[in-house]
Amino acid sequence: GDSVTQMEGPVTLSEEAFLTINCTYTATGYPSLFWYVQYPGEGLQLLLKATKADDKGSNKGFEATYRKETTSFHLEKGSVQVSDSAVYFCALSPNAGNMLTFGGGTRLMVKP
């Protein structure tokens, strides 16, 4: 079945450091890929998405590129802020079906 694997956290960075959170997936066909963010005490909210190979999703300085050849969708940000501290979830939606499959989440902690 479909699955999403994320790097385990927590990831601890200093402010203005470069961020990469790895995400790889297993799915048949060409799924859509998503990154969600969960701030403390809140539900998940969409950060960015990509719907086909080589698409780049971007939002709030975060980027991720849909790499079909490596089945990856790594999240990057050039300069993190304390306010980026949250849990980040990678997810996929298959091309047949409407169920989102989530990775285990990666907690990011940014220190001033």
Added chain:
Amino acid sequence: DAGVIQSPRHEVTEMGQEVTLRCKPISGHDYLFWYRQTMMRGLELLIYFNNNVPIDDSGMPEDRFSAKMPNASFSTLKIQPSEPRDSAVYFCASRVRGMNTEAFFGQGTRLTVV
């Protein structure tokens, strides 16, 4: 739209009691999902509905859990009887049809069973 609305936000109950969690999805959304989040197991899909019909309940942990969606604007997740290991944050999410569409999450219900 006010988004996905869940109630209550927090629930503390004694072991053995019945607990009912409520969710109002975004109007017009075809799909409704119930998730459970714990530190140990992360985010787990419990059950989802399409047009008020349960499609996949394979994630429901045991018979003590049940979910209903009597109409397009309301769903419940019931635990009877509750146990301490049910303590978690329960999220409801809704989505329109289509693989490219995002799921919108409620703020969750934090359940503590003592």
